[in-house]
Amino acid sequence: MTGGYILPTYARYDVCFTRGEGARLYDEGGREYIDFASGIGVNSVGHAHAAWVSAVSAQAAALAHVSNLYLTRPGAVLAERLCALAGLEAVFFANSGAEANEGMVKCARKYGAGKREGRNVIVALENSFHGRTVTTLAATGQEAFHRHFHPFTPGFRHVPLGDINALAAQPDDVCAVLLELVQGEGGVIEADRGYARAVARLCAERDWLLCVDEVQTGIGRCGAWFAFQLYGIAPDIVSFAKGIAGGLPLGGFICGKKTAATLEKGDHASTFGMNPVCCAAANAVLDILAPVLPDVPRKGEYIKSKLSAMGLSPRGLGLMLAAKAENPKETAARLLERGLAVLTAGKDALRFLPPLTIEYNEIDKGLDILRETLAETR
């Protein structure tokens, strides 16, 4: 298999996976790999979890799609559960992280215009990542992603993470602040609690919407259903995607009291949005994760202590972790050859997003491969 007919937009590793089981993957030759990548934080309940497979199969056999012209039960149930978990009011379902953020941007723009015409600027953070569509790239605070694709959607400004004065100095054309509480693609960089709270206070004072991008941090990844709950802040809109459906494409945003009535009939839509199979998968994910969630911080601390013992300096929250490494791309390729799938983060780190259901023996096996491989290259 070479994949020669696929547009060459990815620097793909030289492996072709055929199946998975828990936190283990198997390639065409039947070789086993430990999965510390989860398909970029997506396979939150591991591969082929029996309850997930059964929920997806049953829904596929019953009803796969009818569009949002009609109500279906899995999406209605999921929306109510997400609102309860987030303490928010109403959900819009999209199919990816970028689309979730696009919808959140539209909601914030309409809210701002309702206050005063021209109040439409969204302030995001430098080094952030919000997606690959033209508008979410405009929101993304990393120049490297912008090359070749100008012009972008106007109405975005960026301020440095942690600099509350830069935010306070913004003129009164702002409608929302957009935050990743732990910058994922930017290198697993945590926002400081005090800073996040100061941002929330400023937003409340000026009636700016506090929009939190939880596409990577959400659905248990950081050790709570949403990372904002660990920071003790109350966002107006929260987006989610990656981990929600355990491997099927689903994303969306959840609105609080201020914004639940902002988008009205005809304002936003998605043909595939609230797909019943994806929503049934997500309901299964929430069931599976409920008893697992209390272990996520413990597993994270366990991995961090072992990484420290290897002489690495780990960072991150819950099971969203990274460690500084030289030539992370090369190191990740060598780790894959030795049977461990990892991600990279920014230019200088390896990133670990194992399934939240990973077992301690799988963690140990993965870390053994990491230790041996790093020892070999030092």
Ligand SMILES: *Cc1c(COP(=O)(O)O)cnc(C)c1O
């Ligand atoms: C991955 C990611 C996105 C983009 O999600 P896609 O599903 O790839 O569109 C947006 N925001 C954050 C924080 C992400 O980590």
